[in-house]
Amino acid sequence: MVTCAALAISRGIPTPPSLGSTHRPSPPWLSRFLRSQEKNTNTGGGGNHETPPPHKSNPLVIDPPIEGGRADRGGAIRGRAMQYHAYNRLGSGGGGGTPSPPASPRRSPRIHRRGGKGGAGRGAVQGAPLALAQRMVLMLLSLLLRRQAIFLFAPLLYVAAMLFYMGTVSLDSVPHIISRPAPGSLYRSPRLYQRLRPEMDADNSSDGLATVWRHTFKGGGWQPCLNTSTDRLPDSNGYIYVEANGGLNQQRTSICNAVAVAGYLNATLIIPNFHYHSIWRDPSKFTDIYDEEHFIDTLKNDVQIVNKVPDFIMERFGHNMSNVFNFKIRAYSSIQYYKDMVLPKLIEEKLIRISPFANRLSFDAPPPVQRLRCLANFEALRFSNPIATLAEKLVSRMKEHSKDSNGRYIAVHLRFEEDMVAFSCCIFDGGEEEKQDMISARERGWRGKFTKPGRVIRPGAIRINGKCPLTPLEVGLMLRGMGFNNDTAIFLASGKIYRAEKTMTPLLEMFPRLQTKETLASAEELAPFRNYSSRMAALDYTVCLHSEVFVTTQGGNFPQFLIGHRKYMYGGHSKTIKPDKRKLAVLFDNPNIGWKSLKRQLLNMRAHSDAKGLELKRPSDSIYTYPCPDCMCRSNKTEVARSSSAR
Helix, strand or coil: CCCHHHHHHHCCCCCCHHHHHCCCCCCHHHHHHHHHHHHHHHCCCCCCCECCCCCCCCCCCCCCCCECCEECHHHHHHHHHHHHCCCCCCCCCCCCCCCCCCCCCCCCCCCCCCCCHHHCCCCCCCCCCCCHHHHHHHHHHHHHHHCHHHHHHHHHHHHHHHHHHHHHCCHHHCCCCCCCCCCCCCCCHHHHHHHHHHHHHHCCCCEHHHHCCCCCCCCCEEEECCCCCCCCCCCCCCEEEEEECCCHHHHHHHHHHHHHHHHHCCCEEECCEECCCCCCCCCCCHHHHECHHHHHHHCCCCCEEECCCCHHHHHHHCCCHHHCCEECCCCCCCHHHHHHHHHHHHHHHCEEEECCCCCCCCCCCCHHHHHHHHHHHHHHCCECHHHHHHHHHHHHHHHHHCHHHCCCCEEEECCCEHHHHHHHCCCCCCHHHHHHHHHHHHHHHHCCHHHCCCCCCCHHHHHHCCCCCCCHHHHHHHHHHCCECCCCCEEEECCCECCHHHHCHHHHHHCCCEECHHHHCCHHHHCCCCCCHHHHHHHHHHHHHCCCEEEECCCCHHHHHHHHHHHHHCCCCCCEECCCHHHHHHHHCCCCCCHHHHHHHHHHHHHHHHHHCCCCCCCCCCCCCCCCCCCEEEECHHHHHHHHHHC
């Protein structure tokens, strides 16, 4: 039996004096086994380790340190031996015995030696000391983490670093950024014309007038179906006096809307008064431009119309129209507003005034209101006899000039007058002279509107958005690209062209058979109309109305009324070319485009206008531009073809 003292001595544990003197000798085989196990442990020998079985706690038994839940084999054997050799406190009484094995060397429980590559122990610290830069970075990070207020200086450090960096870079090495104008932002049509002119002159075989309209009777035609009323009108609720402002066709809008409002309110309409404007500078009255008798007679069963206010009514206001109550009505007000707000005052006062009256009625209205609008615009309004007589002569002469194409001609509405160019704020090729002319024209016509503080004018953006008026040169390029050869007869409807000596030359080169009212009529014939812009516009309106093709180059009331009137005359098709000016700006600003490519795209634009000529009115559209279906009814193709041939 092995005593506890012998086992403690073998493990290197000091024993008390009482335990070292008396102990029972251990068997020789056990001593040899223990010495062999101690030798293996001291030399770092490996082997399979297993968890020793559980045993009862003994204050004199010290288990070897366990790493990861495992113990060496020697410790396991010694643990088992202690279970069978309990310590005898009284001793055996024998003086001799087998000496105890030598004590094992003490090991630190925290250092575990393990064989490995290079002979390094498991607990050895590897790696060289940190470099100075690494230690500085660690110290800086530690300082920042402990002192978070230092982060407030981060922007200053960033600025300092940027200043230091900029000081080390030479500005001469920074590349210059070249700003290129956006496509379509510059007027370079003259260059394009000079480059493409040889190919254009060689391509003169097509006849655009013969093939221009292919969708005229698509889906069935339309024909006017306005019938005048035969019922007797009830007693009037009062008199309505309106002032029509603007040019010829804006005044036309006021007249037709006034007829519709008066008829809806059962009021008597006084012949509208034309307001003099500094732009048009035309003092003409209603009877100077329109046939007043025909106007009253056509509407007599629908609206009561008189040419002046009765004296017994004017006596109440001291024969002064400024004393009459004037309604300030918002633009595009509904007809219900007139019934709710205007009618009670009309019944009370018996005379009301509405000034100004242009665009004071919504486009969307009940059918009875739309019918009165159509009746006034397309049937009741007819130009006065002097205007109609000369206009018919101009149409006849224009057809004579185009007899090679069976009397068919193109009418172009060109808006390149000085005031239009100035209002658009676009830049062309006139240089400093053009710039000064435009500044003077804007100040003369609009008095500081374009020089208000904060107003920014971007001519390039205006051109890209298609807001610049087409020049005569651009109109010629467009028409030649659309397939009209230089033998085509063209009527040009316009005012005084800006710098006509220069700008009209390219257009006359492309279309030498171009005519205007000044070339078709003699000076004596034009004398009664020359100083009246509305009367001159009425002549242009009539010649354009009877053309085979109408080309609009700028928005406005003139083309809008013509498009609707032509639909009313030609079975619902406007026969109008309305170009995409945004696309034109890009095409004419392309220095690399060829004639064939340009012509192909312009022919597609013409086909698009043909398809759009049959559009119907939507709720937000003007009935004066889209008369179908409020003013016209569908008819079969045979009837439309018969009526077209009769014209």
